[in-house]
Amino acid sequence: MKITILRNYARLIARTGVNIQKGQDVILRCGLDQPKFVELLVDECYKAGARKVKVEFEYQPLVKLHVRHQTVTTMAKVEEWEKVRLQHYVDTLPCRIYLVSDDPDGLKGVNQAKMAKADQKSWPVIKPYSDAMENKYQWCIAAVPGAAWAKKVFPGLPKGRAMEKLWEMILFTSRVTDDPVAAWEAHNKDLASRCAWLNSLGIAELHYKGDNGTDLTVGMIPEGEFKGGGDTSLKGIFFNPNIPTEECFISPMRGKAEGIVYATKPLSYQGQLIENFSVRFENGKAVEVKAEKNQALLEQMIAMDEGAAYLGECALVPVNSPISESGLLFWETLFDENAACHLALGMGFADTIKGFEDKTLEECRALGINDSMIHEDFMIGYEGLDIDAITRDGKTVPVFRRGRWAF
Amino acid sequence: MKITILRNYARLIARTGVNIQKGQDVILRCGLDQPKFVELLVDECYKAGARKVKVEFEYQPLVKLHVRHQTVTTMAKVEEWEKVRLQHYVDTLPCRIYLVSDDPDGLKGVNQAKMAKADQKSWPVIKPYSDAMENKYQWCIAAVPGAAWAKKVFPGLPKGRAMEKLWEMILFTSRVTDDPVAAWEAHNKDLASRCAWLNSLGIAELHYKGDNGTDLTVGMIPEGEFKGGGDTSLKGIFFNPNIPTEECFISPMRGKAEGIVYATKPLSYQGQLIENFSVRFENGKAVEVKAEKNQALLEQMIAMDEGAAYLGECALVPVNSPISESGLLFWETLFDENAACHLALGMGFADTIKGFEDKTLEECRALGINDSMIHEDFMIGYEGLDIDAITRDGKTVPVFRRGRWAF
Secondary structure: OOHHHHHHHHHHHHHHHOOOOOOOEEEEEEOOOOHHHHHHHHHHHHHOOOOEEEEEEOOHHHHHHHHHHOOHHHHHOOOHHHHHHHHHHHHHOOEEEEEEOOOOOOOOOOOHHHHHHHHHHHHHHHHHHHHHHOOOOOEEEEEOOOHHHHHHHOOOOOHHHHHHHHHHHHHHHOOOOOOHHHHHHHHHHHHHHHHHHHHHOOEEEEEEEEOOOOEEEEEOOOOEOOEEOOEEOOOOOEEOOEOOOOOEEEOOOOOOEEEEEEOOOOEEEOOEEEEEEEEEEEOOEEEEEEEEEOHHHHHHHHOOOHHHHEEEEEEEOOOOOHHHHOOOOOOOHHHHOOOOOEEEEEOOOHHHEOOHHHOOHHHHHHOOOOOOOOEEEEEOOOOOEEEEEEEOOOOEEEEEEOOEEOO | OOHHHHHHHHHHHHHHHOOOOOOOEEEEEEOOOOHHHHHHHHHHHHHOOOOEEEEEEOOHHHHHHHHHHOOHHHHHOOOHHHHHHHHHHHHHOOEEEEEEOOOOOOOOOOOHHHHHHHHHHHHHHHHHHHHHHOOOOOEEEEEOOOHHHHHHHOOOOOHHHHHHHHHHHHHHHOOOOOOHHHHHHHHHHHHHHHHHHHHHOOEEEEEEEEOOOOEEEEEOOOOEOOEEOOEEOOOOOEEOOEOOOOOEEEOOOOOOEEEEEEOOOOEEEOOEEEEEEEEEEEOOEEEEEEEEEOHHHHHHHHOOOHHHHEEEEEEEOOOOOHHHHOOOOOOOHHHHOOOOOEEEEEOOOHHHEOOHHHOOHHHHHHHOOOOOOOEEEEEOOOOOEEEEEEEOOOOEEEEEEOOEEOO
16 A cells, blocks of 8 residues: 555544544554554654554454453453543543454454453443543544455455455545545535434434335434534534444434344454344334344343443445445444444434533433443345334435435 | 474463462563464463463554654653552562564664653652562563564575574574473573572672773672572562573672773664773773764763663673574674673662562662663673682682683
8 A cells, every 4th residue: 555545544534533632642542453554643643733642552362362361350350540540531531543453253252241241340430431531532433454354355365465455445435535634524514414404304203114124113312413424522623433434323212112123234243243133122122132143142232231222323324335335344343334224232322412512411311312331333224225204293204215315 | 483382482481481470460561573472472371370461562663753742741751540550560569571572773763862851750750669669570571573673683584584583593592492491490500500609709809801902890799699590589489580591690889890891792772773882980980981883872871860870780691602602693682691791781680689688679779789770781791701700808710711601
């Protein structure tokens, strides 16, 4: 990959992605796959004004060893110094960049129940800090190729060529052109106009219907708003949490979902793939799941906490998005969620409430935003999906037809 | 490299190196060069009984970016949470493994003065914690090949072959045989008997004399003892701080060194090479240094603090050690210090005082152990070096002749 385009990409993440403010700290979490790109990105973070960039390298195979050998108590333990560090992050609000490159099957065989137990045990300690930071700092998830991931996306290509091809596809779908900052401004404008139209309808319910058996009605929060593309933190800083992104999304009303929905792509959860599954909802809650592969893992996922069985997000993405048109299955949510309409189980986004800036997190949740330690997207869109909006004044407005925007 | 021999090496580091105790934590610091070996090593640490292994990956090129873009104040700042973490380490005494693989020239061009300033500023904050841990935990430095390092050692070989060859030499010089634990037991026994003989002499001074101009007399501490190979922490745990090691070493009397000494190999200091240099001592202090390359850096090194111009170590290594006989210049202290007699400027080792277990660090320093934020070895041994011991009862005993043990 040419250095100039990679530098454009790094600059896009630092500026359009997290939009680093002068003197702000940056925490960059990444794998060991692309150190040269990490170097470029750190340089661009400093050039954008960062005070200090802290890189936290992670190596997936070590996770398996930790889970195998540590006790649940050790895994779940949050040391005193780690709490002081969390408080430091609450006080200083560093931006966070996550560079995704992991093998989608990288945690195959790990003891999921043990991992889940540890997460559940540590969450009550971490949650107050997490809540205190919610919507206050800029963050961005972007991707770089890893060897195992590239082989998974392009199984027929030799390793080097697969890596190259994955770089090409990441850069293409992320709109990394000669002037990606301008390309993202135009793209954000387009997403914003779709959201404005949706928000003008006064939607009470979305009705999903597909010839694959999907027939699901999801209730909206009256104060809810569709959002897409860039976002603004509570500190008033505009940023783009996902590169790429194609979705208009909203958090639905907790407790209002009826019917069944069929996944149209596998879900990668904690390094393992759940395939060919359906979820049936009653009174907003997932009461029955069926999966051809990893059903137990899916059941465990929705039992992580009280909110894990409720919806946190409805996202609209046409089947003619660049990612969808690439025809590739990326085996990675960041991409696959932008190739098709999807739902998420678990935590909802308080910032989809109109005027959330003046509300507490608790007030947003009281309006119907779901709360959970998980947030897991799963794809339901495809060429056969229709979506209607049932408005508060009783009209039915077509939103999607045959997987595409109806307007 | 065969997986079985690499696993032997990993086990050697975990058992003979740091000798992990059941339930002890381990901190492993390493580069990005050999993740597969890190995986093996972490596995062996757990198998040896570690409660938790924390891997801190570091990437040298990022250091250059941090130094270029951060202010000295930012670089030197020790955050509150970092102090709490240091206290946690004082309380729990994790073992520490350092896997060396960096490019010896990797920090070429970095602003050394700025780095030094930051180190000097942060040291007073870190020092109390460092002192509180001194000699209480097990640690081990060992090496794995990095690509740039391998090319530096074997400039004539293609990259892959150079890496392979460096692996071979690391494993050979580290005595990684079919049963390395047994090989290290025998080797430790041999080093211990050399030390016992040296300690039986009652040495008042060592007199170094070489046909390269070296003529230096260094005074010993009456309570000082030569040590070599394995060491025992204040908690009573035997460990091997260096893999490989060939030296019998002692910390000399601060303030007692007269004459001049010529370095016989380059010194790699903070990622840059100081070459062809000499140091002249008066009343124990380095009063004049001359270097054909990087003289300013050497001058800066000995000015880091009050103790940086005083000796902290005298180490005896024959020119017929395995490392020396390999004929290679490793450009890495861990190896090169075990190919030749050397001295160190800076911090001395309190645990070379007889009965140090019952003394405070301050008491050891009052006896003549030097204190400094640096400890930098430089090689002075070669085929032409003689060393005499002048004993407390006035005898002269030959210790080295023509670079080899005289007994």
